[in-house]
Structures are given as C-alpha cells and as structure tokens.
Amino acid sequence: MKEPRPAQKDAYALILEAIDSGIYNPGDRLVESELAERFGVSRTPVREALQRLETQGLLTRDGRSLIVSSLDHNALAELYVVRAELEGLAAALAARHATREEVRVLREFVEEDRKLMGDPRALARANRRFHRQIHLASHNRFLMQQLEMVHRSMALLATTSFAVEGRDAEGLNEHARIVEAIAAGDAAAAEAALKEHISKAFETRLKLDASAAAAE
Structure with missing residues (x-):
C-alpha cells in the first residue's frame, strides 16, 4: 500500500499570508525565484499565484517587477x-x-x-x-x-x-x-x-x- 503524498503547499495562500503578516509590506518587490525558495515550492505555482494576486489588485507591476500594492x-x-x-x-x-x-x-x-x-x-x-x-x-x-x-x-x-x-x-x-x-x-x-x-x-x-x- 502506497504512502499518502504530503499535501501540496498552496503558493497563493502562502504569499497572501506573508503579506497579511507583514513579512512583505506595500512597496516590497516579490521575486518568483526567492518566493519559491522561501516556501519550498516550484516556480510554476508561484508564477500562477503572482498572476492571480496581480489580477486581484494586491500586486502592482513596476516595470518588469511585481510589488505589493499600496492603498492611497x-x-x-x-x-x-x-x-x-x-x-x-x-x-x-x-x-x-x-x-x-x-x-x-x-x-x-x-x-x-x-x-x-x-x-x-x-x-x-x-x-x-x-x-x-x-x-x-x-x-x-x-x-x-x-x-x-x-x-x-x-x-x-x-x-x-x-x-x-x-x-x-x-x-x-x-x-x-x-x-x-x-x-x-x-x-x-x-x-x-x-x-x-x-x-x-x-x-x-x-x-x-x-x-x-x-x-x-
């Protein structure tokens, strides 16, 4: 009988929690490779999570970088x-x-x-x-x-x-x-x-x- 696989970490939830807990603050730049290493996930789910957060307005594009949005x-x-x-x-x-x-x-x-x-x-x-x-x-x-x-x-x-x-x-x-x-x-x-x-x-x-x- 095969051992059950450990639950896959949810990159979106991990990044959102990091913003919510103040690890990343408004204006901070989020780098795909750094996030993947920090949370122990592959870059593909991180990339998808960043795209989702950008669509929701939680991240803003600054040139080629994504930064945590600020509320005026x-x-x-x-x-x-x-x-x-x-x-x-x-x-x-x-x-x-x-x-x-x-x-x-x-x-x-x-x-x-x-x-x-x-x-x-x-x-x-x-x-x-x-x-x-x-x-x-x-x-x-x-x-x-x-x-x-x-x-x-x-x-x-x-x-x-x-x-x-x-x-x-x-x-x-x-x-x-x-x-x-x-x-x-x-x-x-x-x-x-x-x-x-x-x-x-x-x-x-x-x-x-x-x-x-x-x-x-």
Missing part, C-alpha cells in the same frame, strides 16, 4: 465604505441565524482577546478571527465570499489600528457590544454596532496615516 487615501476610504456595509449585514444576519454555540464562541473570543492587550500584532490576528466568526455565524456563503475579497485587500495595510494607544480596550469593548446585540437577536442593533466599530477603526487608521506622513 481614496482607495482606503472606498474599502472601508464597502467593508462597513458588508460587515454590518453579516452582523444583522448573525443576529437572526447564529446558534447558541456560535454566540458562546464569540463571547469567549472577546474575553480571550483582552489578555492580548498591549500586543497590537496579536490583537490584529485575533480581530480577524473574531470578524470571521461573525461571517460564519451569518450563514450566508455568498456574503462570505465578498467579505473574503475585502479582507484580502485589508492585508495591504502595513500597520494595525490596534497600534494606537487606547484603541485595544476601545475596540474590544466594541466587540463586546456587537456580540451582545447578536445574542439578543437584535439585527438592527448588531448592524449598527458593527458599522460603528468599522467607522472607529477607519478614523483611527486615518490618524495613523496622518502621523506617519508628518514624520516623513
């Missing part, structure tokens, strides 16, 4: 408008369809994440986990597909809003209010709470960008 002010504003609407809808649907178990998991995430205060990168990862759990609790696969596209673009943000002093406690309190609205089955309140959360995050990011520009 207008693109950032557009992204947050779409994110607020889609995330708000997910919260409203979660308030209608979330199981008791899903609500308990959301509550547990909020409490667990409070232990991460002071660690912006860890909180950013926990934040993605929390939002994805709401997406799952919406029980709408088509909405989840759209939210995945939005969150891929969020990977282009080099810094996290949790890096701003006081944003961690504020953000987690907002998470708690979202969860309680979902638990109460109040779709309107859940949608409003999540939209307000996204608005606060956008406002914080604008301040971050302004501070970074002033320091240049």
